[in-house]
Amino acid sequence: MISCQDLPVLVLIPVRNEAETIAAVIQALQSYGLTQIRVVDNGSTDGSGAIAEQAGAEVVTEPIPGYGQSCWRGLQHLPAQVEWILFCDGDGSDDLSQLPLFLATAAEYDLILGNRRATAAGRAVLTPAQNFGSQLAGFLIQLGWGQSYRDLGPLRLIRRSALEQFEMQDRGFGWTVEMQVRAVEAGLRICELPVGYRPRQGGRSKISGTLVGSLQAGLVILSTLAVLYAQKLRRLCCTRSLGLGLSSLLLLAGCLWLMPAGNFQQTEMMPQFWLGVSLLGLGFACSWGVRAISASWFWAVVLISRLLLLPMYPGDDVWRYLWEGYLQTLGFSPYELAPNAPELAAYRTDWWPLINHPDVTSIYPPVAQLGFWMLASITPSVLVFKLAFVGVDLLICWLLSRRFGYAATLLYAWNPLVIYSFAGAAHYDSWFLLPIVVAWLMFDSAIQPQSSQPQSSQRSWSMTPLMSKLTSAGWIGLSIAIKWMSLPLLGFVIWQTLKQTLRQPVLKYPRFRYAQIKSVGWVMLCGSLPLLLAAVPFCQGGACTLVPTGSVFVSHGRSAELIPYGVSLIWQPARWENWLYAIPLGLVIGWLLLRTKYFLVFTEWYFFALLILSPIVHAWYFTWLIPFGVASRNWGTRLVSLSAFIYFVLPHRQALGNRDWLLLPLERGILWAPLLLGWLWMVIQPMLRSSSGTIQEVEPQ
Incomplete structure (x- = not known):
């Protein structure tokens, strides 16, 4: 079995106003032997970045708002020895207890996804909008690319070389769905593992916490899939x-x-x-x-x-x-x-x-x-x-x-x-x-x-x-x-x-x-x-009628x-x-x-x-x-x-x-x-x- 010490992993955590939870998330990751942790502070006003740094994480800042923008910033200037990237949230909602299984499976796969909907506890915590959005996105990806996904959760482990070849474009909430589609297009070996999911441990959700946020996230995911499918058609017939x-x-x-x-x-x-x-x-x-x-x-x-x-x-x-x-x-x-x-x-x-x-x-x-x-x-x-x-x-x-x-x-x-x-x-x-x-x-x-x-x-x-x-x-x-x-x-x-x-x-x-x-x-x-x-x-002769104002048709x-x-x-x-x-x-x-x-x-x-x-x-x-x-x-x-x-x-x-x-x-x-x-x-x-x-x-x- 591959341990955390054997696998060169960098953990990437985008945060925005997660001061209440980020230290605990970092400590949980460290308890599994993950020491290379990079936190991307995406415009926090509550000192999240400073708290993360005190907890032992490397902190980079990204002033432009957006989940994908934060992830993209965190992938810049990676240490040469890093071969894997682990994405997780900083709000404490990800159940990290399955990380050893993620790492043990890494030898056989290129992308390992946490499937929150595979556990009863995970399904119970997910909002109806999140459940419906994951099902709809999975159905559309199955329809367009032939790959069956159960979830779009943030907890995922991906091979660095695979991620770099994707040239990810989305800078918003569509980052995760784009990654999963690109993985299918690149022919990666993909698996989904059941993971638990908890209510966020502090702060306020930027996506599912409000009706407007949920609708906005849904629109972005659907539009991202539409753009990706158009690109697929373009590649098929329009080289x-x-x-x-x-x-x-x-x-x-x-x-x-x-x-x-x-x-x-x-x-x-x-x-x-x-x-x-x-x-x-x-x-x-x-x-x-x-x-x-x-x-x-x-x-x-x-x-x-x-x-x-x-x-x-x-x-x-x-x-x-x-x-x-x-x-x-x-x-x-x-x-x-x-x-x-x-x-x-x-x-x-x-x-x-x-x-x-x-x-x-x-x-x-x-x-x-x-x-x-x-x-x-x-x-x-x-x-x-x-x-x-x-x-x-x-x-x-x-x-x-x-x-x-x-x-x-x-x-x-x-x-x-x-x-x-x-x-x-x-x-x-x-x-x-x-x-x-x-x-x-x-x-x-x-x-x-x-x-x-x-x-x-x-x-x-x-x-x-x-x-x-x-x-x-x-x-x-x-x-x-x-x-x-x-x-x-x-x-x-x-x-x-x-x-x-x-x-x-x-x-x-x-x-x-x-x-x-x-x-x-x-x-x-x-x-x-x-x-x-x-x-x-x-x-x-004094007459200059250039428009037939009496026309019934006009x-x-x-x-x-x-x-x-x-x-x-x-x-x-x-x-x-x-x-x-x-x-x-x-x-x-x-x-x-x-x-x-x-x-x-x-x-x-x-x-x-x-x-x-x-x-x-x-x-x-x-x-x-x-x-x-x-x-x-x-x-x-x-x-x-x-x-x-x-x-x-x-x-x-x-x-x-x-x-x-x-x-x-x-x-x-x-x-x-x-x-x-x-x-x-x-x-x-x-x-x-x-x-x-x-x-x-x-x-x-």
Whole structure:
């Protein structure tokens, strides 16, 4: 039998305010011949560290709160002769009487775990939350890794060489469950031994002592298992060579399969549409694990995927683009005459019947109209319009890859919703996104530390803060003149300029103060100029109606909405009053203006709020979030890129004769739940890992 003297063991005890118990725990360990005891004082305010040192333990301090953080700190600078690490708690709850059996078993195993649930006394002391949590975690580990664990207890003995190869990542309550999963993945020899468990002998539990603590620990354990399982899947299918090849193959196969299935009037093609979307989604999911990719491979898939969808039958919006561009070449204004106006009957084309909402004048701002006119002047062809939309889409890919690298940009460039929306369905939203992306990169680069930016980005975007705001405002103004939705982004830039002006000291000479305030006016002018200039050709004879305010669709229409749908179930009159949702959106915008300083954070949250509050939502609207997901790595954006395709049951059902344009409750859940859950995860993740439990605005990378 191996004794404590024969086995080079270091005992690691994380403590925080365990002054009442730590000395007794150390003495109990010493009574079994364990003399190398390291206590990690994790911010104690009761002198726990000093008491442990007096009892004969080595004490190291770790100011950052967290069980895993304390364990990680204790593993730094281990003595060379140490071969085993014994973890135990400092509150006196671990029954150490089984330590001789642990040490005797060490020759046959690499990880020895204390199973508190194997003894009646242990089960009796464990709280219901602890019992349920251990059972649930054990079930999930069995499901995902094939290893049956009975407990997640803190008392455990592990071979040092095995632990060091794990490269443990969790710094919170998920440390123990991560260790047990890593042990399975590493093929360690594992056993669980029955151990007793006592009520803590003093102090207050940081986990199971309160309902909030128990819930927080449970969330961390579940989220840790989710992350570990995602990493497992990534390793299985997303190594650099296999993952890239599989992802590329699935994406291109999906495009090939999807291309003939664009016309929803051909209802027999819907199964092929779903299969193509599924292949695209699988390819996209495999790309999530890619950590490095060459420029040639990146651009090859980007270009080929879009070229494959160019022949695809487009969405019905493009027929309005073509008509309004064609109308301008004839000298008519799309703001004055709806497509079904009698004056235009003589000019109707073969594709005129495909125009949606033919009784409504144009809703597209003037720069978009000028773009339609230029393309129609070449030829009113779907292919010409698609090439224009895809060309701008490729510019977005280039900008993002230059700033964030090729691997990160896969979230946009290989995104099935982006590829389908611009190259396949021919939606013009890439025009809307490009100036916003340029404004974002310019604005945030001026307030980020230079050291946090790539060298190429520093060279490209280096400018004074005021010049950055002026230029960003100009680009946002261009976006507003393409699609009205970016108007609050200009408000953000104006507000940031005003705040900067107000923070500056009051100058002695009034003309200097006037110059400071004047900068706000210049920003407003730069943001307004694109719309004002582009509106001139459409504002003749004192009339300048650029928005069809009388449109029934704009004021009462509904499409795949989230919050308006829920409100209408409770309050029926809200079903027909779209203007109501401008009120909560305005409140959200005001809150964001007060709380954010980064363009990325403001824009991403604004678009999220806009989408969930909007009464009219189409699948391609979710592309507005995707460029910003490249920087934020938002899981909601990632997942909705797949779930948004459920929207296309609507045109399919319409082709079958059902014209109510309503998603079923299950379909609505499939569309929105991934976005909401992913967004919730991105919000609570920093809270779970933060000692204060508050959300901090994260500096964009």
